[in-house]
Amino acid sequence: MYFIMRTLVFITLLVFSFWSVAEPTKVTFYADDSYPPYSYIENGKAKGVYADIIEAISADLPDYEIELVAANWEVGKAKVESGEILGLVGAYFHAHDWPYMYPYSYPLNQETVVTVCGENTFNKETREWPVEYKGLLVGNVAGYDGWLGGEVRTEENTSYANFLEVPSAELALKMVxxxxxxxxxxxxxxxxxxxxxxxxxxxFSTTTDETPHITSIITGETVHIGYSVKALKExxxxxxxxLLKKLDIxxxxMRRAGTLKEIQMQYGIE
Known part of the structure; x- marks a missing residue:
């Protein structure tokens, strides 16, 4: 009887151990739902370059099941600030002006911030930002302060251009x-x-609409997963x-192997 009891206990421990190993830890990140081709929502699911990167990483980390939720960018930032979620995918480095987000992951990508203008505003020659935009009305997407390295409406910027905040990148382009x-x-x-x-x-109508084109290259910014200060502190x-260490590794x-670049090229990004 003693031998049988020991055997049953041993089998129970084995089953429990197997179950513990087989059940991955679930974690949720957020990303922008209207920022294609990098992140967007399609049929209720997160899609785009960053979704594919997170999916590839999750598939290679058996201890974790990472879900990426596509939502309004401001909602994602608020959830990081409150500590409700661990991280926001697609963030520029904001340690200097977003006190609720730190640390940041190894870069997923580098994005290029530009100005886009209609042909009646500027011809296709390159313009100097912001001095050659004096008196113009310039759109900026809500929540994307990082496109100018910090606050959009600095004294320097507003001394030249007038800004109008719009809800999405698509609407901003339509307005141009x-x-x-x-x-x-x-x-x-x-x-x-x-x-x-x-x-x-x-x-878009070639007869009645203005043809938009890039007029200035402002900066290049690395893109990260930005983590919640509050969630980590508590x-x-x-x-x-x-998890953070494994994500960075x-x-x-993936960068050294060229996998990040391959994912971008699938979306036509050179």
Missing amino acids: VKDRIDCTLFEKSVFHWTFKNLRDSKQ NKFPFADD KLHQ
Whole structure:
């Protein structure tokens, strides 16, 4: 009887151990739902370059099941600030002006911030930002302060351009082609993707609309997963130290192997 009891206990421990190993830890990140080709929502699911990167990493980390939720960018920032989620995918480095987000992951990508203007505002020659935009109405997408390295409405910027905050990149571009605003701040690949979609969906007319084009390259910014200061401080995710290190290692390996570039090229990003 003693031998049978020991055997049953041993089998129970084996089953419990197997179950513990087989059940991955679930973690949720957020990303922008209207920032194609990098992140967007389609049929209720997160899609785009950053979704594919997170999916590839999750598939290679058996201890974790990472879910990426596409939502309004401001909602994602608020959830990081409150500590409700561990991280926000697609963030520029903001340690200097977003006190609620730190640390940051190894870079996923580098984005290029540009100005896009209608042909009646500027011809296709390169313009100097911001001095050659004096008196113009320039759109900026809500929540994307990082496109100018910090606050959009600095004394220097507002001494030249007038700014209008708009809810999404697509709307900002539509306002340029319909001559509602002179120019808008944009990310280079997002501009090309968005303008192509406008043409393909026949929302752009070559006879009545202004043709938008890039007039200034403002800066290049690395893109990260930005983590919640509050969540880490309160130890809401006890596995965070292990996961953050593994994410950095995988991102580093993917960059060295060319995998990050391959994912971008699938979306037409050179």
